[in-house]
Amino acid sequence: MEYMTRQPENLPAPQRLGRWLRLKQYQIEVTFGVYMFTPVEKFVFWSVVFLLFGLFVIACILYLPQHILFIANRAWFYVSGGDMASSSGSNIVAVNHKDSVSLSVSGTAAAAKAAKETIESIAREL
Structure with a gap:
């Protein structure tokens, strides 16, 4: 025992x-x-x-x-x-392809950084 x-x-x-x-x-x-x-x-x-x-x-x-x-x-x-990017007033257009993601950003550098993070998180989810 x-x-x-x-x-x-x-x-x-x-x-x-x-x-x-x-x-x-x-x-x-x-x-x-x-x-x-x-x-x-x-x-x-x-x-x-x-x-x-x-x-x-x-x-x-x-x-x-x-x-x-x-x-x-x-x-x-x-x-x-x-979303953080939409509150800054920038226009974000994301086009998803099978192997690539293209991004068009107009606005400040902070908006571009936020948009890049958003696109990266979307790409990770796909």
């Missing part, structure tokens, strides 16, 4: 992480009845769990920053009441 014994709290971080992972493995085995599987079934079960967890981590790394940026831009749109 390694999991029930009280261990010192001042263990190094790798040992605490290892104990926590072993505890989670024990909880999963008891909850889903994995402890009754044959070794081949356990290997298949843990391989599927590792595969799904790996795909989830990769998806979070690839898509979560873009999603958070998209939500932040939407929140800024609703807070500010509109």
Whole structure:
């Protein structure tokens, strides 16, 4: 009953992480009845769990920053009441092609910078 014994709290971080992972493995085995599987079934079960967890981590790394940026831009749109570039009075025309984005900006340098950022965010979303 390694999991029930009280261990010192001042263990190094790798040992605490290892104990926590072993505890989670024990909880999963008891909850889903994995402890009754044959070794081949356990290997298949843990391989599927590792595969799904790996795909989830990769998806979070690839898509979560873009999603958070998209939500932040939407929140800024609703807070500010509109787009930054349109409030400065400049005319922005964006033409989207398959491989390029052309931009026509008239106005101040600040409006050009805001328009460039807007076009870059649109290009990232596409």
